Amino acid sequence: xxxxxxxxxxxxxxxxxxxxxxxxxxxxxxxxxxxxxxxxxxxxxxxxxxxxxxxxxxxxxxxxxxxxxxxxxxxxxxxxxxxxxxxxxxxxxxxxxxxxxxxxxxxxxxxxxxxxxx
Numbered sequence: 346x347x348x349x350x351x352x353x354x355x356x357x358x359x360x361x362x363x364x365x366x367x368x369x370x371x372x373x374x375x376x377x378x379x380x381x382x383x384x385x386x387x388x389x390x391x392x393x394x395x396x397x398x399x400x401x402x403x404x405x406x407x408x409x410x411x412x413x414x415x416x417x418x419x420x421x422x423x424x425x426x427x428x429x430x431x432x433x434x435x436x437x438x439x440x441x442x443x444x445x446x447x448x449x450x451x452x453x454x455x456x457x458x459x460x461x462x463x
Contacts, residue, residue, distance in 0.1 A: 403425045416442065436456055
């Protein structure tokens with residue numbers, strides 16, 4: 346599967362909260378840094394995704410891929426509904442994928458909230 350196909354598969358798995366696909370796409374040594382600077386490993390991140398309904402409406406835009414041999418950086422903006430019906434949360438994500446064997450695996454991700462004027 347190409348990196349683009351793997352990334353699209355990841356986004357669909359986030360929106361559908363598909364545990365099996367998340368377990369497959371995230372590397373065993375995966376690390377996540379949240380918008381509140383909390384660090385999570387693979388098991389913690391998957392558990393958090395599965396219990397948080399916000400992922401069903403998470404959207405990404407302005408996606409850019411930067412290939413570096415067997416590593417790929419993916420930069421994008423994200424948005425999801427806030428706590429009130431009329432609010433939206435915006436932010437930026439950086440995904441780091443590595444080619445492990447024949448498959449692209451997500452090894453790290455960092456999210457940051459930003460103002461809605463991005």
